[in-house]
């Protein structure tokens with residue numbers, strides 16, 4: 239129940255609502271989210287064409303990595319910190335294919351991180367026979383993009399973290415890389431929160447349909463194969479048309495304020511319905527889920543998939 243003071247906006251929630259609010263607060267887990275990101279995932283790292291004769295530096299999750307061409311694998315990835323005395327592999331050399339040499343004392347490692355030679359000691363050196371290894375990271379090249387597994391354990395199937403189009407021969411994938419000076423949590427939250435029906439209500443695309451109402455519960459979160467967390471947005475297929483407007487009782491007004499949008503919606507109605515009937519291609523979802531939910535979703539740690547069908 240909501241009391242009078244609360245209705246007037248003068249009090250914090252009471253009764254059932256207060257209990258619900260307290261529960262919500264106790265469930266707040268934001269503080270345990272790692273500021274530098276979740277590690278047990280595959281991440282897009284660098285375009286294959288950018289990995290050439292020299293070590294290519296990329297920083298991911300606060301870790302400095304170096305990519306270079308492999309011999310038995312397409313692209314190798316190694317921590318930029320040399321296990322000898324911390325020399326920086328970013329300044330190193332790839333004298334022989336599938337190897338990287340530290341710029342400080344010439345320790346030379348294979349694409350799997352095994353120490354092969356110490357160039358300053360000659361072939362008599364015993365060090366290459368002691369089982370010394372540099373930290374390497376598994377990689378996979380798909381559609382010209384090098385993905386890297388940042389986790390400590392065995393890599394999960396990359397299919398769980400990468401859009402299915404990356405494996406389809408008939409899919410054309412375009413890449414655009416851009417650095418944002420923001421912590422990853424803000425950008426992911428922005429993709430998942432409920433600002434769009436208000437902030438973007440008059441953009442060309444969202445203006446084609448009735449104004450959105452996300453409801454008090456928000457999108458549904460779920461896990462794929464017990465690890466890949468996803469948040470799905472509620473959209474299009476099989477869903478009833480949203481209301482033209484909503485009366486807000488405490489406010490005493492309706493939203494949206496005018497009905498001009500209906501004319502605009504009518505003009506785009508045919509195209510919107512036709513697009514909504516197109517089959518989704520998101521194979522991570524079960525077929526039944528694809529029917530129920532559209533293809534838009536947020537897939538942790540940082541993939542946002544937008545369904546532009548309708």
Ligand code: FES
Nearest residue numbers: 320323325340343
């Ligand atoms: S620090 Fe890398 S070889 Fe010595």
